[in-house]
Amino acid sequence: MSDFLDILTHGRRLKAAVKELSVSELEEVQKKLEKVISDRREEEAELQKLEAEKQRKIAELKKAMADAGIGVDELVEGTPVTVKPKRKRAPKPAKYAIIDKNGERITWTGQGRMPNALKDALERGDKIEKYLIK
Known part of the structure; x- marks a missing residue:
């Protein structure tokens, strides 16, 4: 963990680090920190919403496949997944x-x-x- 995070997450170290700041400066830092927190909450909410939408679409596809009697193995049957073997290059001739x-x-x-x-x-x-x- 970085020194900044160590100070920020430890009560006594944080208090010692900001002891020279005035109350108005501390309030300004608090506002900025609250802005960062609210932004992070919005980002996480958006990610959760996207994940929920993705799971909903997956459930729809599973239901549609089940209704049609299609299995996952039938979808990938036509396109076999193969890994190309790595070809070893020929050794260079002696110079x-x-x-x-x-x-x-x-x-x-x-x-x-x-x-x-x-x-x-x-x-x-x-x-x-x-x-x-x-």
Whole structure:
């Protein structure tokens, strides 16, 4: 919770925070707070009204479906819900190759972390084009 909300919701902290305000300033704050509260009540009432309307429409649709003898499964039967499988992309081909100290060939696509053997070769002054796979 923010410091502001901590102060606002705790009686003693609120009293300490507003002790330097005059009564007229406190009354002005009260009016603003009452306005915020009334606005919030109106918003909540509107949301409740919209939700009630939605539930009424759902009930109407359920009744109409029951009267027609239609089930929910019949509505979605023609349009099966399928999830497309994610296709894995093909791995990128190696772009660089180097033989390490153990005689093992190490390849690198040019993406991600550079292999240590290639990094060491570049630090020694070699050009990366030397290790390019043709």
